Amino acid sequence: MMSTMQDVPLLVSRILRHGSTVHATATVTTWTGEAEPQRRTFAEIHTRAARLAHALRGLGVSEGDVTGTLMWNNAEHVEAYYAVPCMGAVLHTLNLRLPAEQLVWIINHAADRVIIVNGSLIPLLAPLLPQLTSVEHVVVSGPGDRAPLDGAKVQVHEYEELLAGQPDTYDWPELDERRAAALCYTSGTTGDPKGVVYSHRSIYLHSMQINMAQSMGLTHDDTTLVVVPQFHVNAWGFPHATFMTGVSMLMPDRFLQPGPLADMIERERPTHAAAVPTIWQGLLGELLARPRDVSSLTQVTIGGSACPKSLMEAYDRLGVRLYHAWGMTETSPLGTVARPPSGLGADEDLGYRLSQGRFPAGVEARLVGPGGDLLPWDGTSAGELEVRGPWIAGAYYGGADAEPLRPEDKFSADGWLKTGDVGVINPDGYLTLTDRAKDVIxxxxxxxxxxxxxxxxxxxxxxxxxxxxxxxxxxxxxxxxxxxxxxxxxxxxxxxxxxxxxxxxxxxxxxxxxxxxxxxxxxxxxxxxxxxxxxxxxxxxxxxxxxx
Amino acid sequence: MMSTMQDVPLLVSRILRHGSTVHATATVTTWTGEAEPQRRTFAEIHTRAARLAHALRGLGVSEGDVTGTLMWNNAEHVEAYYAVPCMGAVLHTLNLRLPAEQLVWIINHAADRVIIVNGSLIPLLAPLLPQLTSVEHVVVSGPGDRAPLDGAKVQVHEYEELLAGQPDTYDWPELDERRAAALCYTSGTTGDPKGVVYSHRSIYLHSMQINMAQSMGLTHDDTTLVVVPQFHVNAWGFPHATFMTGVSMLMPDRFLQPGPLADMIERERPTHAAAVPTIWQGLLGELLARPRDVSSLTQVTIGGSACPKSLMEAYDRLGVRLYHAWGMTETSPLGTVARPPSGLGADEDLGYRLSQGRFPAGVEARLVGPGGDLLPWDGTSAGELEVRGPWIAGAYYGGADAEPLRPEDKFSADGWLKTGDVGVINPDGYLTLTDRAKDVIxxxxxxxxxxxxxxxxxxxxxxxxxxxxxxxxxxxxxxxxxxxxxxxxxxxxxxxxxxxxxxxxxxxxxxxxxxxxxxxxxxxxxxxxxxxxxxxxxxxxxxxxxxx
The missing domain is CATH 3.30.300.30 (ANL, C-terminal domain)
Incomplete structure (x- = not known):
């Protein structure tokens, strides 16, 4: 018996349409370093994403073509996040912290045809251009000297000029939900970078999970400060998840120093924030030296590397509750979230929060011992963590006309991702990572x-x-x-x-x-x-x- | 470019496996009317569901076969909720309030091969048996006189005897996520009942939405009192949603009178409950006459018909916040949830809560005017509500070997569900229903x-x-x-x-x-x-x- 349900694909364009109608007045606020930040509503983001899609189509971007972004967290980057996948093309976020030779390798491997770059990052991009084999167009957004692009062999466009005069709506195609939506390369320490290709389906499901009360649990009452870069595993999924529930976004652009971050929290009063421990460590020093009102922050997502106990305790004293989350580029990234059960004593609560956290419904986990045997979840048996689920990678991008890559040290024979992390799982499904697999004896x-x-x-x-x-x-x-x-x-x-x-x-x-x-x-x-x-x-x- | 994500189907068995491992110790508590309620952990439910699946297989139930349940809300019904779809068969929940001739029509139309019945409901089932054309086995669970089944032309089994000695695990098949999982007939006032066939995919996605903070937002800290019957649109999705997040369930079985409900709230201290207005009205009278401690209830989902303002205000005075939700059998049922934005005055807050609510990300909505034109979301233009989404019906079950039914008054030419409800949508995506389409002039x-x-x-x-x-x-x-x-x-x-x-x-x-x-x-x-x-x-x- 087949079901009688509508066959509606899970597409990024559905997220955009929802956010820009039901939550039309939610906002993306971008810090500018000026007296006033820039503010755009979700409805405006949709309009501008439609214009951008028309503009990219005008530059020759077709379904499946790759558009790169070398950008900070800002409204224009959110516009690209929606325009590119919704039109059927593939968004490739470029990590601006990578060494130049890796950026060149990645851009050529992904075959980016267009790169959207923030003006302030032109000094990073311009020297690479002679080595880029596929890039035809560079689109510049925001302040910054354009001069280094003079004489480049690519066509250079101004973002706002490209958008001007384009239609306000775009007839987003009904794509196969398993089609590529976004592409992100891992910056592995050995070998070539590996590309993970997210699908519309994986982004949609991951966004739902982010919004589940058990995970980040954001609602239309929230504003989130997205410090984690948009080039870092889709900013942990927040630019998509927020449009599902009308969560306003506060974007720091290039102002990632502790001082401006403290200023923007005090002024814009976000209820949630997401960043790596280094950022929280820097902000803590700033807050202790020059106190600001951060009382709006009811919860914070911390990930990327393990959160030191002292840092969590320091924020507890400030009244800000840090929640640990674990993930990888290959896991979209949500793998676990450390939300303790309620009703615990302070020590036990902190212990749970310092674990990597509990697996959400979409992430199936197993521990594999040294001999390949499955280990029990007893809190003491340590094994390599393998995971399976609809937003977990099962391969790496092989490049145009090449088969996907499934290296044996990264994927099991039955298709699970080998995380390379070693740890234990408690009987109640909380993960504690202790080692990298390559570091265990x-x-x-x-x-x-x-x-x-x-x-x-x-x-x-x-x-x-x-x-x-x-x-x-x-x-x-x-x-x-x-x-x-x-x-x-x-x-x-x-x-x-x-x-x-x-x-x-x-x-x-x-x-x-x-x-x-x-x-x-x-x-x-x-x-x-x-x-x-x-x-x-x-x-x-x-x-x-x-x-x- | 195709994505490199794992291709993992969204199956009910994934929900079961997650709930019974990560949330192994969450419980299903069934009221018995005795000194002690019956308690089972999610891990035990999985074991017993595996045994039930083996037992059903032994009775000849194969993939695609229909198993009916004529049961109250209890642990055994939850076991059937998982065993039947997870093994690839179809769960058909029978509404015990339907007239006998409709039950007969429905059971024959769905071609139920097995019916699991609570002992207390044998008097309802036994007289129908001679008219049932497909039922071969009746499985009886729980207390109640078996005598009325004597001499029936079906094989009669005891639930616990069937499960005894069966294996504790079942190798749940990897099904197509679009396969039928459950079947529920609408009790329309005109014409034959219409069957809605839920898929594994629709149940999975609907469960995620239920758990989103914007919807019911349940977590592992919650216990939900599921008063809404499991034969009423899958108890609004709670038996599935709870296994995704480790929410314990409190099941009233046949004890739906205000007195026992008040007793079980006071004793078991659920944090959430779901029921229709009639139940809440009855409970209110009971609580005013004989006060109980209902302080554990932090939120309540009310739906099925519009909640009177006076009822919501009365519960506000008791410190229990009622949240309106709207849906239909055809919408799985979650269509809207009336969670107001925070920071409103009491009157405005109540106004939002009395609306049908805001559309969640999975439900796309449009208002169609008398002439077929799409109406704006301006809070004043009234039209018929049409909805689209992955857990919305696009047809009705036509019966074995028959095509699905798509009556023109229920489905638009482009596949949207015509809800038959007329109302307005505010610019912020809140729906207020005013009429049934057949009642407007x-x-x-x-x-x-x-x-x-x-x-x-x-x-x-x-x-x-x-x-x-x-x-x-x-x-x-x-x-x-x-x-x-x-x-x-x-x-x-x-x-x-x-x-x-x-x-x-x-x-x-x-x-x-x-x-x-x-x-x-x-x-x-x-x-x-x-x-x-x-x-x-x-x-x-x-x-x-x-x-x-």
């Missing part, structure tokens, strides 16, 4: 958490820093090597540290035998432990290793 | 609202009741006839009443010319004005009509 068919050992070691009063890596072992396959930076004048030695770990509750078989006292732990450009370097130093005999 | 290409005239007339101190119907008119097509019941000793006459309407703001061209003072307005069995009778009385010259 595979010892005799069991996993040893390097992060757990590091945290324990750093609890020793003599230890400044500790990094634990896997090194080859004839008997066990891999064993942990502990590299430790001691305080000046410290007296602890390997034996004492090992004893300390044992007393801290580390199982005997997990205790490192190999120890190296080092002057400093090598770090990556963003300040993380560079374990590749440590492993190489060990392999090349550059470390002074004691074996107990 | 089509006068010279414009519509006159009979309800508006009736409400205005009933504001006159001399008027007890007033019913306005359309009668044929040579010049205008139709014109209003006002039938009025006056108080004893009242002095108002037709002229005075017409003048009163004019002063109340009714436009001149809408004022009735035809008046009849009557001793009583004819009523239907459920107490509504029976306008068919009035029109017939007029046509047959039985009314004493004055024409002004």
């Amino acid at each position: 595979k010892s005799g068919g069991e996993w040893i958490s390097s992060v757990e050992l590091e945290n324990a070691l750093m609890g020793h009063p003599d230890v400044v820093e500790a990094a634990v890596v896997a090194v080859p072992d004839d008997r066990w396959g891999e064993r942990p090597l502990a590299t430790v930076v001691l305080k000046e004048g410290a007296t602890a030695d390997h034996t004492a540290l090992r004893e300390f770990l044992s007393e801290a509750g580390i199982a005997k078989w997990q205790l490192p035998e190999r120890w190296a006292i080092v002057p400093a732990v090598p770090k990556t450009s963003v300040g993380k432990f560079d374990k590749k370097v440590i492993r190489r130093q060990y392999a090349e005999g550059q470390l002074d290793v004691t074996e107990l | 089509k006068s010279g290409g414009e519509w006159i609202s009979s309800v508006e005239l009736e409400n205005a007339l009933m504001g006159h101190p001399d008027v007890v009741e007033a019913a306005v119907v359309a009668v044929p008119d040579d010049r205008w097509g139709e014109r209003p006839l006002a039938t009025v019941v006056l108080k004893e000793g009242a002095t108002a006459d037709h002229t005075a009443l017409r003048e009163f309407l004019s002063e109340a703001g009714i436009a001149k061209w809408q004022l009735p010319e035809r008046w009849a003072i009557v001793p009583a307005v004819p009523k239907t069995s459920v107490g509504k004005f029976d306008k068919k009778v009035i029109r017939r009385q007029y046509a047959e010259g039985q009314l004493d009509v004055t024409e002004l």
Whole structure:
């Protein structure tokens, strides 16, 4: 028996139509650094998105063609978010923090035909143009010197001029909901960047999940400050989710420094905000130095990397509740949200909020152990997290005329995404991530958490820093090597540290035998432990290793 | 470009799997009338649903076969809600309030092979059995005399005996999400009942919408008292929506009287409840007569028919906030929810809550005027509401081997559902329904609202009741006839009443010319004005009509 339901595709244009009619007066406010921010209603965004779509069509953009954006978070970027997918083309958000050579690679791989760029980012784009193989048009929006584009071999247009005189409506096509809507490349540390192609369907479903009370739970009473960049996994889905429920958006444009962020919160009174820990850390310093009224913020979504406990506590003292969320480019990104059950004591509540969170209905999860076996959700069995669902990637973009890529280390044989994250799941479905899969030590068919050992070691009063890596072992396959930076004048030695770990509750078989006292732990450009370097130093005999 | 997202179908089994793992300890509590209610966890419901599916398979139920339920709201009914669709069969919920001949017609039309019946409802089912053409098995659950089934030509089974010894898990098939999951017939007042076939996809999407903060916004902190029957449009979607977010359910079984409902609220402390106005009216009387602690109820969903203002105000005084929702069997049912914007004064807030509500993202709406023209959302242009969306019916079930039915008065040429409701939409997307389309007066290409005239007339101190119907008119097509019941000793006459309407703001061209003072307005069995009778009385010259 087939159903008698209407067969209505889940399209981005449906989100736009809904937002611009039922929530016509909700607004996108863009910070300008001037006395007045720029304000546009959702109805105006729809009108301008229609004009932009006509303009892009005029530049030769057809269904399936890729339009790139090199833009801050602002109303014009939201317009592109709707115009491009709704007309059947593909929006490619470009990460302006990427090295130039990666940007070039990505733009050429995606075959962007048009790039919309903010005037302030022309200095970033202009030097790349000679190496771009597919770009025919550059459309410039907002303030910034146009001069660096002079003489470029592409056609250069002004955004507002292109839109002027275009029709106010566009007959958005009824597309297959599985068609590509947006494209975002992961900035992996190894190999070429990998493109994730979101569909209309995945964006629609992800937006619904964002709005579920169990997730971010936004309503028409909310205004959200979208600090997370629109080039960072679709700004975690907020530009789409907001149009589903009439949530007004406050966009910081290029004013991402703590001072302006504090100013815009005080002035525009958002009820919600979304950003990575670094932003919240910077804002905290600003608020402590020059207090502002941030009482409008009832909840905040924090993600991108783990939120330090001290940061969450500091905001609790300011009356702002941070909610942890976990996700990846490959998960659209919503993977988990750490909303604790109500009625807990303060400590337990904080514990839940510091976990990665609970899986929403659309994300099916499993933990896979070192031997490929499925592990129970008992809060102690650690395995690699694999996920499945309608907004989870099952492949990477292979490029025009190429098959999608399904590397074995990223996708299981039955199509689940291997997240590369290792952790435990509690019986109540809360996830706690402890390690990256590449950082765990595979010892005799069991996993040893390097992060757990590091945290324990750093609890020793003599230890400044500790990094634990896997090194080859004839008997066990891999064993942990502990590299430790001691305080000046410290007296602890390997034996004492090992004893300390044992007393801290580390199982005997997990205790490192190999120890190296080092002057400093090598770090990556963003300040993380560079374990590749440590492993190489060990392999090349550059470390002074004691074996107990 | 095709997306690289996983192609994961939206299936009821995904909802079940999620609820029974991430929210394994959420509960379905069924009132028993005994000292202790029956409690089952979501994990137990899944286990028992798996056993039920094996049992049904053993009875010969295959994919696409229809299993009927004639049951109250209870854990076993929830088990059937999951077992039947998840195994690929179709759940047909039978309305136990229907006349026997309609039940027979419906069961035969849907070709139910199995009926699961509560023991207490055997007296309803047993007499029908000889007329049922497709039913082979009756499965009895819960207390009640089995004797009336003795000698029936069907096989009779005990629910618990069938489940005993079955495997605890079932390998739920990966179905096409557009496949039929559930079937519900509308109890129309004219013609044969019409079957609406919900798909896995429609149920999944509808459940997500229910959980959006803008709609009911339930979370794992909630317990919902599901008074609306499971045979009434899937209990408005709650048995599915709750498994998506770990909302515990409180099920009243057959204890729907005000006393037990008040008792279960006080004892089990649900945070949410869903029921029709009649239930809330009855409960109000009970609470005023014998107060109970209902402070746990933070919000209540009221629908099925319009909520009287006085009822909403009475519950406001009890600290319980009623939220209006509008829908139909054909809309799954969520069509609108009346959640006002925050920050309004009490009167304005109440005004919003008494409207039918705002359209959610999944429901596209348009107002169609008398001439087929689309009307603006200006709060004054009244038209018939048409809706479109992934959980809206586009046809009715035609029966086995028959094409779906698309009657012209129910579906537009372009596939929208004609709701048969007439109203206005405000610029902010809130719907106010004023009339049934069949009750509006089509006068010279414009519509006159009979309800508006009736409400205005009933504001006159001399008027007890007033019913306005359309009668044929040579010049205008139709014109209003006002039938009025006056108080004893009242002095108002037709002229005075017409003048009163004019002063109340009714436009001149809408004022009735035809008046009849009557001793009583004819009523239907459920107490509504029976306008068919009035029109017939007029046509047959039985009314004493004055024409002004």
